[in-house]
Amino acid sequence: MNYKTTRLNGYPLKFHPIFKERLWGGQKLKTVLKKEITGDTIGESWELSAVEDNVSIVSNGPWKGQSLQALIEMYGEDLLGAHVYRTFGNSFPILIKFIDAKKDLSIQLHPNDDLARERHDSFGKTEMWHVMQADEEAELIIGFNKDVTQEEYREHLDNNTLSNILNYEQVTKGDTFFINVGKVHAIGAGVLLAEIQQTSDITYRIYDWNRKDKDGNTRELHTELALDAIDYKKKDDFRVSYPKAVNSPNEMVTCPYFITNYLVVEGVLHLDHSDKDSFVIYMCVEGSCKILANDVEEVLDTGETLLIPATLKNIEIQGDHAQLLEVHL
Template structure:
């Protein structure tokens, strides 16, 4: 085994029309902007590849590490499926205003149109102002014709399903599902590595140059799931000092850890890297090669060759992500 200790990366901050200041105020991100909407914590997206922030590998890019260590970093099964591309994109998102209503294409469509993965994603609500909500799916069965009419007569919002949210609520967003994050929500997002979004409605907002943002009405028609489905709210346990399963899908698996004491994870049979996102409290995380601190709003990547992961804490809440 090489010196693949727990890796922390510099956040990649993104200004967004709908962003705010909670990423700096609550998660201690190095932002001076009042419209920072996203912090990309772990990214292999071209042009936005994460850079190591700690230890002897500081300054190396995620792609450099993958080229150098391959199976040891990602896991053989992950490399067999995804090659040398990092398959997960990890973000924190602050919505001061409503995001646009949008959806994402599935793998086949994304590959043929954009040479990209599709975008299946999961949201974990970290903070929500009073009456904050999400849009997830339709509130009634829809047809393509009905949907097109709702865009033309600006009645789309009447057909949206609104979900009032509170901290700890978790949502799984399949490709094709129409959705939007509402104003006042701070969340952690786990998704396939993809930046392909089809925006279908944006409340007629204008950017700082006074322009309406681009809509992707025609592209979305072939990608959208018009069925009314109740398949998005994730029910999971919140038992202390246990591994509580959350989402298990073809692209990622997530667990919720609510720790009040130290926890040792035996990862000898885990043929995947492990990501730990801290959504509350703090911890020290160690494998055989070293350790790193982890506080609210930070993310660690632990290599697949770790035989054990030790989490030392007297109080933290973590999201554990594997493939």
């Protein structure tokens, strides 16, 4: 096959996950999501990524072994959609992950587009979380529990009392959260979740529980960089309520960076994406289903992700109470 001249043969694309060892990682990516990991502290599975040095590789079909970036550069709007390609060029705009927090993550935040572009030549990092499993009394940190000034924040940081002004949210399976840029946050111990975010790996770590890595070193903090990036207001704008109608896309999050719907598939669901000038991503967060398109059938199990090229408009999903996140621009 001549990759440079053949039009993208639209079929559901699956990719090899990219595993990330983290100080706070555990074993749920293996025990719950059945991923083939070998380390004891694998905290992240990057499912769909075009981040430099972390580009996803196709695992199925005629394009097996090709990178996502190579396909974008060869097929542009056929893969991404004309509107997406005009906006982002050869940059894939979304990063998809599953995250297992055996221990608390650091308290952190992400800069907005302007700051990220100015300081790091990067996108900002708006993101959302969908909880797939949570241990009893597991929590997330999202925002402040009151309005604070920069001076108050700095005083608590210096006095090691930052937790006194943070907002804690107990979570259970199915809870969903939208995390705006500038909002301080942390995934707590015992939470397994799906994360959808802008393509960016820019994180400002502001507190790390005074812990050390296996070599006895503390991790870098970004105290000064964070000061102008933090939203110091208390805002209850993060918990997402969404319907759960069967065999119909249920709106979860709509923002300039991604649109996410929740799907519960019972039996057969036919979907027409002719109204979208975008690729579509499916993340299976519970159960199993079959996705059929262009006479190609792919099984999507819990913890797996699949990319539908923009040229592929009609698909069929078969499942028995399979639960999916549908993501597009």
